[in-house]
Structures are given as C-alpha cells and as structure tokens.
Amino acid sequence: MFKEKHFAFLDESSKKEIRRAVLKAVAIPGYQVPFASRELPIARGWGTGGLQITLSLIGEDDIVKVIDQGSDESVNAVSLRNLIQETTNVRSTIRTQEATLIQTRHRIPETPLKEGQILILQVPLPEPLRNVEPSEYKTKKLHGEGDYSGAWLKMFEDIMRYGQTATGADHPVCVDGRYVMAPSPIPRFDNPKLDNSPALLLFGAGREKKIYAVPPYTQVVSLAFDDYPFRRERFAGEKCRLTGLSDVYLDELTDETTGEIYYQINDSSYLLEHLNRETEMQTE
Amino acid sequence: MTQWEKPVLTLKNFNKTFGNGCSFCKDKPENLKGGCCPKCRTIYACRDVSLCVYCGEVVGIVGESGSGKSTLMQALYFDSEPTDGEYYLDAYKNGERNIFADSRRQQKWVRNMLLGMVYQNPVMGLKMHFSAQSNIAEKMIAAGNRDVHSMVARGNDLLERVSIPPARRKDNPCNFSGGMQQRVQIAKALANEPPVLLLDEITTGLDLSVQADVLELIQKIQRANRNSILLVSHDLSVIRMLADRTVVMRNGQIIEEGLTDQILEDPQHPYTQQLVYSLL
Structure with missing residues (x-):
C-alpha cells in the first residue's frame, strides 16, 4: 500500500x-x-x-x-x-x-x-x-539570556547527593x-x-x-566543574567477549544458563565488521 | 563626597501600572480610586516613587497590603519590569547608568552580584527540591563560579552563620521548618556578599520566637557587614527594631518619610497617624 x-x-x-x-x-x-x-x-x-x-x-x-x-x-x-x-x-x-x-x-x-x-x-x-524550569516560556528566555545556571545546578546537586555527576546519558x-x-x-x-x-x-x-x-x-x-572533570563511562578493564576490544562502549550481559556476566560491543555493525575482518585474515 | 554621603541605591520616579490606562485616568491621578481607574480597571501599583538608601543604612517601607510595597521590591530585584523610572546602584558603573534601561543580561548580573533578596514566601526564593547547599551554590554558579570545593566551603560557612546544623545541610528545604527555610534564604542572599539586601516581609507567617531569631540574625549580619538594607514590612515593631529611616506607602505613593523614631512618635500624615495608633 x-x-x-x-x-x-x-x-x-x-x-x-x-x-x-x-x-x-x-x-x-x-x-x-x-x-x-x-x-x-x-x-x-x-x-x-x-x-x-x-x-x-x-x-x-x-x-x-x-x-x-x-x-x-x-x-x-x-x-x-x-x-x-x-x-x-x-x-x-x-x-x-x-x-x-x-x-x-x-x-x-x-x-x-x-x-x-x-x-x-x-x-x-x-x-x-x-528539570529545573518546567515552563517553556521561561526556558526560552533563559536560553536567550545565556543563563545556564540551572543546568550547572543540576550537576552540583548530583555531586552533593552522590559525590559525582550522575547523568547516565x-x-x-x-x-x-x-x-x-x-x-x-x-x-x-x-x-x-x-x-x-x-x-x-x-x-x-x-x-x-x-x-x-x-x-x-x-x-x-x-559541561563540567573545574574540580570534577567530565568523564566517560569506564568499564573497569572489562573486554568484549567476542573481540577482546576494550576502548568501545560495552553492553553488560548475563548468560542465562550459567548466570555468568560478560561484556560485548554494543554497536552491532562494528562488532560484525570486526569479526568478519578477523575471519578474512584467518582464511588468508 | 565621602562614601557615607553618596546613596548606594537610588530610585527615581518609578512607575508600575498593570493595564494600559485610558483617557480618563492617564495623567489624572485625581480620578483614581485607591490606585485603580474606575473606568478601564488599570491598576497604578506604584506612582512616582523615588527613594534612596545610603551605605550601611536600613530603610523600612511600611504600608497596608496593596500599597505597592512588594511591586516595588520585585522591580528592584528585576522579577518584573517597570513601566518607567530610573534605578542606579553605586556599585554598578559608578552609579551613572540607569539599570532599568540596560540589557536583561546586565540586569541578571546586577541581581546575582550586587543584590540579595529574601522573599516572604520561601517558595519564591528557594528551589524546594534541591538541597540547601545547592540553593546557596545557585547564586555562586550564576556568578560564574565553577569550583565545587570552594562553593561547598562557602555554603558551609554561610549555613553555619545562620545556624543550620551540618547534618541537615544536604536536605531539601521543603523538609525544613518555616524559620529554617527563611534562614536558608538569608544565607543564599548573602552568598556573593552583595552590598544591598532586599527583605520582603521576612517575618510574616513565622511565630513570635522564630521571628525574633530571624530579626536578630539580620541585625547581627547587618552590623558585621555594614550591608544596606531595604526592608518591607507591615509590622511596625519590625520596622522599629531594624529601620533607621522609614517610608510610608499608600495606594502606590510615598506619603511620608523620615527617621523611624519621628514617624512612629510624631506621624504627620493622617494615614500614618491611623497606622501608628492602631498598633496594639
């Protein structure tokens, strides 16, 4: 149709x-x-x-x-x-x-x-x-005035509560x-x-x-405070189970039969390409 | 002129109307009924208000509700825009620039750096769902501070001064008592050590012993820092305790001003006389 x-x-x-x-x-x-x-x-x-x-x-x-x-x-x-x-x-x-x-x-x-x-x-x-200003009318004004203390305040509040900025994404x-x-x-x-x-x-x-x-x-x-610099997620030295790569974004997965926790590359096409390249090199 | 002779805050011919006005009420104050035009319902909240505050001076504003006290305070803190008028602060561009005519960004800077405000209702002045520490840091963040440790240290220092116990400093103000909320507001207002404090009915709604605490705190801070304070209240005993000079407002106009003792002991205007004699 x-x-x-x-x-x-x-x-x-x-x-x-x-x-x-x-x-x-x-x-x-x-x-x-x-x-x-x-x-x-x-x-x-x-x-x-x-x-x-x-x-x-x-x-x-x-x-x-x-x-x-x-x-x-x-x-x-x-x-x-x-x-x-x-x-x-x-x-x-x-x-x-x-x-x-x-x-x-x-x-x-x-x-x-x-x-x-x-x-x-x-x-x-x-x-x-x-999350600091519910009114659209007001946030538009804040953007116009370049007043971003609200965004910083949210991070400050996270540091007060959790000791670090808590934005996951x-x-x-x-x-x-x-x-x-x-x-x-x-x-x-x-x-x-x-x-x-x-x-x-x-x-x-x-x-x-x-x-x-x-x-x-x-x-x-x-955005980051001077004494709390911005940090990417770290995976505590864990590696992808299939490729052994570490400087990529990893998914934490659980093996349902053994209950074992393992890590795997999140980007599926990147994972596939890497595996294909490895097989090509082996067949050559 | 020495620093004592030059006003820290000057307001000239300040007007604030709600509504556009009509031919019946424009420039004809005699036609107004209680600050309101009977034909077009335009409210003349403040009419031609001029006042100044000198260094280290506490100026009280009294008047019944609806007399334009809070409208005046909101305009001084840039919460609402004036209809017209001139506003000078000695600490801003040497007191030569009318801040009402400046950009919104400049006004925000003045608000964060040179002024401290304590509202009657803490909901207006505090973010209830952010910790007390964060509320104080908000002013410092707005002033461009990006160092968490120094802000926490300063926050602790201020909360100590207004006697909020360390165990409660990371709690949200919505879980505080009214008096504590008011003290957090005072700490917040002091965060950037502003030369001028604006206090809008700070003790209204608090019980008597807490009122005394808050007033004593204000007095202590004022004596230590020599802040200039503009204090709005309808409670004459608060005015008597704190204010050096008093301004009486009615229907959006200043009807009498003078030394507090003079106003309270020898009121001239009939309304002031009525106000003083109705004091229990």
Whole structure:
C-alpha cells in the first residue's frame, strides 16, 4: 500500500518546512528550532522527530542506515528502515562508512563519521533546562539570556547527593560557546564524538516539535566543574567477549544458563565488521 | 563626597501600572480610586516613587497590603519590569547608568552580584527540591563560579552563620521548618556578599520566637557587614527594631518619610497617624 504513497511518505510542502527548520538549526548551532511535527504511521515519542528529518532530506541516491541503541536489528530500527525503504526505494546498509544518512537512537556509531555524512538523532526531551524550569516560556528566555545556571545546578546537586555527576546519558553540552544543548540520551561515552565532528549532526524531537543541529567542525564541550572533570563511562578493564576490544562502549550481559556476566560491543555493525575482518585474515 | 554621603541605591520616579490606562485616568491621578481607574480597571501599583538608601543604612517601607510595597521590591530585584523610572546602584558603573534601561543580561548580573533578596514566601526564593547547599551554590554558579570545593566551603560557612546544623545541610528545604527555610534564604542572599539586601516581609507567617531569631540574625549580619538594607514590612515593631529611616506607602505613593523614631512618635500624615495608633 505504501507504493502508492508520495516519495518519502511526507508531502513536498511538509518536507520543505522541515528542511527550512533544519537550515535554521544549522545556522544557529545548538538552538532549538520549533517546527510543525507531522502525523506519521508511528506514534509520537517513537522516533518521529528523527524520521521526519530523514524523510525530508532523503534523495534517490542516498544510502540509509538505521540503528537503535547501537543495533541494526532491533524491532524499532527494522520497522523504521522498512518504512523508509518502502516509501523511497533507496538502498540501505548496516556499514557505517557506506551510509550517507544515519538515523540513530541513543548511540553514535563506533566507526568515526566522515565528511558528507549526516547523523540524525531521535530526541525524546530536547530541553536541557527542563528539570529545573518546567515552563517553556521561561526556558526560552533563559536560553536567550545565556543563563545556564540551572543546568550547572543540576550537576552540583548530583555531586552533593552522590559525590559525582550522575547523568547516565544526555549529559548537557555547550555548543560553539553559546547554547547549552541536550545531546539526546547518548551515553557520556559518545559525548566527545560530538566535538569537531566532520559529519553534520541533526537532532529531531517529534513529540516536543523541535529540531536542532551541530554543523560539521563545531566545538562541543561537555559541561563540567573545574574540580570534577567530565568523564566517560569506564568499564573497569572489562573486554568484549567476542573481540577482546576494550576502548568501545560495552553492553553488560548475563548468560542465562550459567548466570555468568560478560561484556560485548554494543554497536552491532562494528562488532560484525570486526569479526568478519578477523575471519578474512584467518582464511588468508 | 565621602562614601557615607553618596546613596548606594537610588530610585527615581518609578512607575508600575498593570493595564494600559485610558483617557480618563492617564495623567489624572485625581480620578483614581485607591490606585485603580474606575473606568478601564488599570491598576497604578506604584506612582512616582523615588527613594534612596545610603551605605550601611536600613530603610523600612511600611504600608497596608496593596500599597505597592512588594511591586516595588520585585522591580528592584528585576522579577518584573517597570513601566518607567530610573534605578542606579553605586556599585554598578559608578552609579551613572540607569539599570532599568540596560540589557536583561546586565540586569541578571546586577541581581546575582550586587543584590540579595529574601522573599516572604520561601517558595519564591528557594528551589524546594534541591538541597540547601545547592540553593546557596545557585547564586555562586550564576556568578560564574565553577569550583565545587570552594562553593561547598562557602555554603558551609554561610549555613553555619545562620545556624543550620551540618547534618541537615544536604536536605531539601521543603523538609525544613518555616524559620529554617527563611534562614536558608538569608544565607543564599548573602552568598556573593552583595552590598544591598532586599527583605520582603521576612517575618510574616513565622511565630513570635522564630521571628525574633530571624530579626536578630539580620541585625547581627547587618552590623558585621555594614550591608544596606531595604526592608518591607507591615509590622511596625519590625520596622522599629531594624529601620533607621522609614517610608510610608499608600495606594502606590510615598506619603511620608523620615527617621523611624519621628514617624512612629510624631506621624504627620493622617494615614500614618491611623497606622501608628492602631498598633496594639
């Protein structure tokens, strides 16, 4: 039934409006641009922000990759990829280097991104000041005045309570020395990848109706106090069970028969490529 | 002029209206009924208020509810925008720049660095679900401090001064008693050692012994730091205890001002006379 639909599902004027919002977002790095979030065949809060950006940017020559928490094969990633493919007929891939558009939820791929690629992140809560200021009217003013003491206060409170900043994911960052931005719930491990990235990073929040962006080669600094520096997650010397790699983001898994805890690379396509390379080398 | 002769805070011709006004009430104060236009319902909360506070001086503002005291305080702390008027602080650009005409960012800086505010209702001044320590740090963070250890040390120092026991310093103010909340607010107001403190009905709603504690604390701090204080209260005994000079407001206007003793012993304006004689 999708074959009869418009290319990339959305009508042209909707796509144009979303592209215009994206352009504005790129022009003001880190600023949340409001846009008219469209109805889609998936529920709001399930990646509609990212999907609308993908659908409005995609062309026939694009190669698309969709991941969900590092995995190309989870139900959400597969469903979103199917929807994009059925309405556009573009090629899809799981190889990060090959893709021109990468839609992702909660992770930035381990393979370094390169120039010309666009990474589109699905964002549930775009407002970094929301947990200290519930009113949108007021947070907009705070952004305008560059008053980010709320975001710092949250970290200070964490240090008071837990002895360290307790943001598991979505650790706030300052973009280009101006706007403080929620990097969507990527783990702190991925925060440094935002800084000076050669690829364009776009953030779409469908339920909250906001689009924001980090243009290529933009300075992105994770907020941290002078005496409590920013730290990525550490895995206490644990290694991936299958590859033996350690400087990657690991999943903690439990073997259901033995109850043993083991670690494995979270980014599934990176894991697969690494294993394939090893087998190739062995057969040679 | 020596530092004692130059006002620390100067407010000139401050006006605040809620509503746009109409031909019946604009520039015709004689047509107003109790600060309110009977035709267009515009409220003239403050009309042509001018006052100054000198270094180390405590100025009290008294008046019945609705007389514009709190509106005045909110404008001085940039919680609301004035309709018009001029506002100078000696510590800001040598007192030559009208802060009301400056940018919002500058106003925030003044608010964080040069002013300390204690509200009648602690909910206004404190983040109830952040620890007492964090509430005090908020002012220092806003002033650009990014060093946790120094902020914790300063926070402990201030909480010690307002006698919050160490065991409770990491608790949320929503679990504190009213008097403790008020003391945390005072500590917060002092965080950046501002030259001017604004106190808005700080003892209203507290029981008598706690009132005395809070007032004594304010007096002690004022004596030690020589802060200039602008103090709003409808309680004449609070004014008598703290204020050097008193301003009486009614319907948005200053109707009488003078030394506190003078005002209380020999009131001139009929309303002030009524106010003083109704003191139990």
